[in-house]
Amino acid sequence: MLSRKEILEILSISRPDEMQDLSRRAGLCLEEQLGSRVYYRGLIEYSNICSRDCLYCGIRRSAGDIQRYTLAEEEILNAADFAAGKGYGSLTLQSGESASEAAVDFAASIIRKIKKRTASSLLPRGLGITLCIGEQTEASYRRLFEAGAHRYLLRIESSNPAMYRRIHPRGDSLQGRIDCLRNLKKIGFQTGTGVMIGLPGQSIEDLADDVEFFYRENVDMIGMGPFIPHSGTPLGAFGNYPAAETRLELSLKMIAAVRLAIPDVNIASTTALQALHPMGREMGLNFGANVLMPVITPGEVRKQYQLYDGKPCLDDSPEDCANCLISRVGSTGRSIAFNSWGDPLHFFADRHTHTGDEHEGAWDAERETV
Ligand code: 5AD
Numbered sequence: 001m002l003s004r005k006e007i008l009e010i011l012s013i014s015r016p017d018e019m020q021d022l023s024r025r026a027g028l029c030l031e032e033q034l035g036s037r038v039y040y041r042g043l044i045e046y047s048n049i050c051s052r053d054c055l056y057c058g059i060r061r062s063a064g065d066i067q068r069y070t071l072a073e074e075e076i077l078n079a080a081d082f083a084a085g086k087g088y089g090s091l092t093l094q095s096g097e098s099a100s101e102a103a104v105d106f107a108a109s110i111i112r113k114i115k116k117r118t119a120s121s122l123l124p125r126g127l128g129i130t131l132c133i134g135e136q137t138e139a140s141y142r143r144l145f146e147a148g149a150h151r152y153l154l155r156i157e158s159s160n161p162a163m164y165r166r167i168h169p170r171g172d173s174l175q176g177r178i179d180c181l182r183n184l185k186k187i188g189f190q191t192g193t194g195v196m197i198g199l200p201g202q203s204i205e206d207l208a209d210d211v212e213f214f215y216r217e218n219v220d221m222i223g224m225g226p227f228i229p230h231s232g233t234p235l236g237a238f239g240n241y242p243a244a245e246t247r248l249e250l251s252l253k254m255i256a257a258v259r260l261a262i263p264d265v266n267i268a269s270t271t272a273l274q275a276l277h278p279m280g281r282e283m284g285l286n287f288g289a290n291v292l293m294p295v296i297t298p299g300e301v302r303k304q305y306q307l308y309d310g311k312p313c314l315d316d317s318p319e320d321c322a323n324c325l326i327s328r329v330g331s332t333g334r335s336i337a338f339n340s341w342g343d344p345l346h347f348f349a350d351r352h353t354h355t356g357d358e359h360e361g362a363w364d365a366e367r368e369t370v
Pocket of ligand 1: 048056057058155157181196225226228229230307308309
């Protein structure tokens with residue numbers, strides 16, 4: 001782990017030559033620990049129906065002018081087939097939050113079907129599945145794990161309790177979310193979290209706390225990105241946040257800081273980076289990220305899944321995104337690991353806190369295909 005002083009030094013960098021040096025250090029660390037390959041998770045945003053009212057989010061419950069949708073099972077399965085056909089080894093299934101029995105049943109049933117139909121000689125256990133469907137009961141998490149999902153992403157958004165309260169409705173609890181993360185780990189999920197960077201009033205001390213939180217909670221995956229105002233939300237309309245360039249730079253410094261502090265975690269270079277700069281996702285890769293999430297949500301509903309303004313790729317098809325990302329990764333000189341789950345090594349190094357024998361087997365099976 002880096003010292004707090006070192007993390008703060010990284011987050012305070014401003015000169016271009018220092019940024020370049022940071023990018024080089026993060027790249028070397030990644031290369032040494034995990035190699036330079038980029039792992040894909042095809043992203044299916046399968047429903048924008050949400051029971052939460054987060055003050056920053058474009059699909060919050062009270063957002064008025066969006067059409068709510070849930071993809072039909074067949075549309076989701078077709079998207080999964082597309083991912084398998086393209087050699088994407090893993091999927092991320094994301095939706096607005098709903099803790100209803102029916103919503104959990106729906107997800108579990110889809111997971112089972114995807115695992116079954118995508119099993120092949122290249123991926124004997126089918127596509128790797130990451131879920132990103134919010135806070136659920138421990139029993140629901142267990143059902144989703146048993147259905148075959150083996151990773152879960154649940155961002156804490158900010159580890160600062162006062163900040164968390166400021167950007168969420170009264171009653172939402174940071175502790176509740178941390179409890180969910182711990183339950184996910186206990187059940188055996190490869191567990192991911194993350195924060196938004198450049199929130200109104202957020203300091204670099206807050207961000208250093210976030211890095212320490214990731215370390216302390218022993219998470220395996222990190223998904224972070226800049227805060228991007230959505231004009232239809234309270235935080236987007238009234239927030240006093242740093243300039244786009246500052247948020248982008250801070251995000252890159254956070255990616256590098258996490259890579260150097262916790263070298264064996266997987267870190268996503270998120271689409272939000274690209275909303276701030278056309279080359280944002282390449283930049284994320286160049287500061288130590290090793291995961292990309294090509295959007296494979298079918299075209300017609302993409303416009304209804306805008307968490308923030310200026311989300312890129314809204315008019316693109318899954319095929320467009322496939323071709324675009326190949327050239328983006330190519331421009332960084334890295335290669336894509338096709339037909340591989342791309343599990344985070346951190347999960348397997350962390351033997352004292354999990355008992356996922358079955359999943360260690362999965363890692364071996366996967367290694368043979370890499
Ligand atoms: N800007 C940046 N990221 C956002 N998210 C939601 N709204 C925004 C926004 N306005 C992120 C949150 C959430 C993830 C799915 O998307 O971090 O966890």
